[in-house]
Amino acid sequence: xxxxxxxxxxxxxxxxxxxxxxxxxxxxxxxxxxxxxxxxxxxxxxxxxxxxxxxxxxxxxxxxxxxxxxxxxxxxxxxxxxxxxxxxxxxxxxxxxxxxxxxxxxxxxxxxxxxxxxxxxxxxxxxxxxxxxxxxxxxxxxxxxxxxxxxxxxxxxxxxxxxxxxxxxxxxxxxxxxxxxxxxxxxxxxxxxxxxxxxxxxxxxxxxxxxxxxxxxxxxxxxxxxxxxxxxxxxxxxxxxxxxxxxxxxxxxxxxxxxxxxxxxxxxxxxxxxxxxxxxxxxxxxxxxxxxxxxxxxxxxxxxxxxx
Amino acid sequence: xxxxxxxxxxxxxxxxxxxxxxxxxxxxxxxxxxxxxxxxxxxxxxxxxxxxxxxxxxxxxxxxxxxxxxxxxxxxxxxxxxxxxxxxxxxxxxxxxxxxxxxxxxxxxxxxxxxxxxxxxxxxxxxxxxxxxxxxxxxxxxxxxxxxxxxxxxxxxxxxxxxxxxxxxxxxxxxxxxxxxxxxxxxxxxxxxxxxxxxxxxxxxxxxxxxxxxxxxxxxxxxxxxxxxxxxxxxxxxxxxxxxxxxxxxxxxxxxxxxxxxxxxxxxxxxxxxxxxxxxxxxxxxxxxxxxxxxxxxxxxxxxxxxxxxxxxx
Numbered sequence: 001x002x003x004x005x006x007x008x009x010x011x012x013x014x015x016x017x018x019x020x021x022x023x024x025x026x027x028x029x030x031x032x033x034x035x036x037x038x039x040x041x042x043x044x045x046x047x048x049x050x051x052x053x054x055x056x057x058x059x060x061x062x063x064x065x066x067x068x069x070x071x072x073x074x075x076x077x078x079x080x081x082x083x084x085x086x087x088x089x090x091x092x093x094x095x096x097x098x099x100x101x102x103x104x105x106x107x108x109x110x111x112x113x114x115x116x117x118x119x120x121x122x123x124x125x126x127x128x129x130x131x132x133x134x135x136x137x138x139x140x141x142x143x144x145x146x147x148x149x150x151x152x153x154x155x156x157x158x159x160x161x162x163x164x165x166x167x168x169x170x171x172x173x174x175x176x177x178x179x180x181x182x183x184x185x186x187x188x189x190x191x192x193x194x195x196x197x198x199x200x201x202x203x204x205x206x207x208x209x210x211x212x213x214x215x216x217x218x219x220x221x222x223x224x225x226x227x228x229x230x231x232x233x234x235x236x237x238x239x240x241x242x243x244x245x246x247x248x249x250x251x252x253x254x255x256x257x258x259x260x261x262x263x264x265x266x267x268x269x270x271x272x273x274x275x276x277x278x279x280x281x282x283x284x285x286x287x288x289x290x291x292x293x294x295x296x297x298x299x300x301x302x303x304x305x306x307x308x
Numbered sequence: 309x310x311x312x313x314x315x316x317x318x319x320x321x322x323x324x325x326x327x328x329x330x331x332x333x334x335x336x337x338x339x340x341x342x343x344x345x346x347x348x349x350x351x352x353x354x355x356x357x358x359x360x361x362x363x364x365x366x367x368x369x370x371x372x373x374x375x376x377x378x379x380x381x382x383x384x385x386x387x388x389x390x391x392x393x394x395x396x397x398x399x400x401x402x403x404x405x406x407x408x409x410x411x412x413x414x415x416x417x418x419x420x421x422x423x424x425x426x427x428x429x430x431x432x433x434x435x436x437x438x439x440x441x442x443x444x445x446x447x448x449x450x451x452x453x454x455x456x457x458x459x460x461x462x463x464x465x466x467x468x469x470x471x472x473x474x475x476x477x478x479x480x481x482x483x484x485x486x487x488x489x490x491x492x493x494x495x496x497x498x499x500x501x502x503x504x505x506x507x508x509x510x511x512x513x514x515x516x517x518x519x520x521x522x523x524x525x526x527x528x529x530x531x532x533x534x535x536x537x538x539x540x541x542x543x544x545x546x547x548x549x550x551x552x553x554x555x556x557x558x559x560x561x562x563x564x565x566x567x568x569x570x571x572x573x574x575x576x577x578x579x580x581x582x583x584x585x586x587x588x589x590x591x592x593x594x595x596x597x598x599x600x601x602x603x604x605x606x607x608x609x610x611x612x613x614x615x616x617x618x619x620x621x622x
Contacts, residue, residue, distance in 0.1 A: 143323070143326060146323060147323055147326035150323060150556075150598055151327070151601070152556045152557070152560040153557065153560055154557075154560025155563065155578065155593070155598075156594065157560075158582055159331075159334060159582070159590045159593075159594045160334070162581065162583075162590050163335075163337045163585075163590070164337055164338075164339065235449070242451055243563075247563065247567060249582065262453070262454065262457070269460070269465075270461075270465055276457050276458075276461075280450075280454035280457065283451050284446070284450045284451065285449075287450075291445070291448060
């Protein structure tokens with residue numbers, strides 16, 4: 001620290017630079033770099049992100065890394081405990097639990113993606129329209145939105161699945177519909193907060209068409225809160241998928257998801273509790289990871305450094 | 309306060325209109341000809357016609373909606389497609405059980421969540437705080453039915469302290485009735501407890517930083533008086549909001565919990581209705597459950613008025 005004239009020397013070059021100070025020292029730090037710096041400082045969020053990356057890899061590579069055929073029955077070797085027959089034991093039909101868990105992770109990932117995609121498709125555009133145009137359109141959209149939000153989510157999802165027919169895709173479409181209002185509200189609120197900014201007024205004054213203002217100026221500002229919400233919603237979607245599959249309204253045999261494995265294990269829980277523990281723990285950990293990731297991302301985006 | 313009640317009640321009317329349109333509209337999601345699909349596989353011509361006339365499918369849509377909603381307002385949701393019983397009677401017979409279970413879960417959520425939140429906020433940064441935060445984070449992520457299974461395994465099977473499944477009506481044996489509701493209420497209410505603890509902790513921490521709390525402390529008021537008399541009432545507002553939202557999730561959660569514990573409630577009825585494709589029954593259940601949510605949210609709105617006089621003026 002001699003003759004280098006940098007931001008450090010301007011503020012006095014304190015060696016104990018933390019949080020907000022560092023931000024003052026790096027006025028040119030790009031938002032994405034700041035996000036990355038703050039996010040990586042949160043150990044729990046990094047672990048959650050790593051867990052989800054590993055889960056995604058397992059899901060993609062599932063057919064190749066599953067040690068056995070997940071549907072192959074071995075009736076001579078049923079309900080074996082962990083390490084007796086396969087790492088996680090076998091189920092009532094002698095099927096390898098580890099292989100089934102691995103294949104089920106693929107179902108979980110696909111299911112979450114489907115639900116989030118449906119939720120975004122139904123929530124983002126109406127949210128943008130309601131927030132940007134306001135007035136009567138806004139009131140109408142919000143009325144409908146409030147009505148959908150007043151349905152108990154799982155009950156509405158069950159009703160929709162009941163009408164469409166039980167299948168994983170129908171279940172995830174139903175869950176997507178149920179979660180769309182959350183996205184809609186969030187997008188609308190973010191649009192309202194940027195709508196009155198000077199740069200939007202400037203764009204409008206120069207005659208930029210609405211759809212371009214929304215796409216070029218409004219949408220990027222909505223993106224970061226939306227990403228946080230996507231993470232949190234994924235956790236809920238995961239729980240909802242497991243619930244519906246548990247009830248037999250989601251994934252249909254011979255395919256299985258962690259939820260249906262849980263239902264399956266419940267019947268023989270007394271003699272082989274591991275059949276419940278593995279899928280239950282997988283659901284719990286994944287939901288936890290999505291929540292921690294979402295919270296971490298929210299804190300990292302926040303304008304001021306939060307200690308909570 | 310009375311004016312606020314009126315304006316909130318008036319606001320419910322358009323909400324109910326849209327809710328009924330959506331629930332009525334479920335029939336348009338039925339793939340193919342609703343009468344054929346709902347009659348089930350290998351149905352006879354007569355059966356299909358019966359379903360068609362039961363649902364009044366030959367009339368124009370507006371007439372169908374008008375008739376459905378007109379009956380619904382009088383508490384008539386039509387006849388079940390399968391048991392030929394009145395939907396209202398089927399739902400009515402199950403309603404109380406589900407509400408009791410939901411209330412039990414809410415009581416558990418508050419009984420655990422409030423003390424945990426207060427303790428964590430008062431002893432911020434201590435091991436108690438960390439324990440509560442950890443428990444709350446886990447509680448939100450664990451599916452209620454997984455917790456239910458663990459509870460059954462450890463408290464009912466390994467140690468027979470409480471009944472594993474089955475429901476005893478209150479009229480048969482009040483003591484057994486209460487016992488049969490303990491595990492389901494805990495399983496259903498655990499995530500509510502977690503959310504309450506987390507929300508109360510953070511809102512209490514905000515309130516503790518306020519000047520009036522510092523003043524109360526400075527003039528020598530005892531710590532628990534400050535918390536219970538001054539801080540808690542203001543910190544309760546966000547908690548009440550969260551609890552209002554929780555009702556929705558709890559009612560949904562009863563479906564799974566009732567299935568696990570074998571409790572004959574609305575949730576179990578919903579599963580039967582869905583597996584049989586009994587549209588009038590599904591519609592009736594959704595409307596009743598939604599009415600409960602709307603009602604609770606109305607109460608929550610009014611509680612804001614009590615907790616925060618500023619809201620009343622609006």
